[in-house]
Amino acid sequence: MADVSRRLFVKGAALGAATLSTAGILAACASEAKPAAEEPKADAEPQTQAPAADVLTPTKAPSADTASNFEAMPDSITTVGTTYENLLAAIEGETGATAKYTAYAEAADKEGFDQIARLFRCTADAEKIHIELEYNLAKEIDPATEKPEPPTIEPHGSGVNLISGANGEIYETSDMYPSFIKKAQEEDNQKAVQVFTRAKLAEAYHAERYLDAYNTIDTPSDDTYYLCPICGYIHKGENFTACPICLAPKESFTAY
Numbered sequence: 509m510a511d512v513s514r515r516l517f518v519k520g521a522a523l524g525a526a527t528l529s530t531a532g533i534l535a536a537c538a539s540e541a542k543p544a545a546e547e548p549k550a551d552a553e554p555q556t557q558a559p560a561a562d563v564l565t566p567t568k569a570p571s572a573d574t575a576s577n578f579e580a581m582p583d584s585i586t587t588v589g590t591t592y593e594n595l596l597a598a599i600e601g602e603t604g605a606t607a608k609y610t611a612y613a614e615a616a617d618k619e620g621f622d623q624i625a626r627l628f629r630c631t632a633d634a635e636k637i638h639i640e641l642e643y644n645l646a647k648e649i650d651p652a653t654e655k656p657e658p659p660t661i662e663p664h665g666s667g668v669n670l671i672s673g674a675n676g677e678i679y680e681t682s683d684m685y686p687s688f689i690k691k692a693q694e695e696d697n698q699k700a701v702q703v704f705t706r707a708k709l710a711e712a713y714h715a716e717r718y719l720d721a722y723n724t725i726d727t728p729s730d731d732t733y734y735l736c737p738i739c740g741y742i743h744k745g746e747n748f749t750a751c752p753i754c755l756a757p758k759e760s761f762t763a764y
């Protein structure tokens with residue numbers, strides 16, 4: 509009950525903050541609507557100081573036991589089996605994602621979308637990390653486990669490919685992995701809980717990166733993408749010190 513009360517309190521606080529921030533936006537709009545009181549002087553000193561960027565400096569890794577975003581969708585479309593069967597299903601899903609993103613990277617190259625091509629390659633490599641984690645665990649349960657063949661993928665235009673990628677990532681982070689984590693918790697398979705948890709958390713960031721690339725498709729930056737070699741988290745740009753999922757340091761990341 510204490511946990512539920514805490515969540516209600518946090519939700520109430522968030523609602524209050526949202527109301528305040530709406531009021532703030534309205535105030536900002538109202539001030540924008542007023543005519544400028546003073547035109548900037550032509551000989552004014554140019555502003556040279558860039559605003560300081562926020563730097564991501566995580567100190568605590570999220571846990572499936574306490575985090576508030578591990579509930580599977582109420583209308584779940586995931587078929588849940590034993591944890592071993594779920595590992596096989598996850599490996600198959602990640603293998604399909606890897607094949608998709610590799611084909612989508614080639615399509616982006618052909619269209620001249622360098623940033624999108626780099627993001628798809630980086631994310632394909634992230635899914636390979638998940639495959640290895642899941643495959644190693646499946647082999648501990650049954651040493652005869654084999655990897656599936658990747659499917660053949662027909663890419664579309666990069667805009668559609670990004671949305672297709674984001675849709676898959678959102679399904680995995682909000683439905684497939686939470687369902688598999690719950691089953692692994694029921695079976696008290698802590699290794700599987702950790703492997704699925706890291707993948708679940710990384711997929712949400714993958715979806716975020718895809719939507720960011722979609723929204724900036726015609727105004728891309730040349731920011732570098734960084735891949736965490738432990739969990740598959742992807743960061744865009746330089747402003748971080750460590751992985752927010754597994755706390756691996758920036759120095760260990762691979763650049764794309």
Ligand SMILES: [Fe+2]
Nearest residue numbers: 677710711714
């Ligand atoms: Fe992903």
Ligand SMILES: [Fe+2]
Nearest residue numbers: 736739751754
């Ligand atoms: Fe990580």
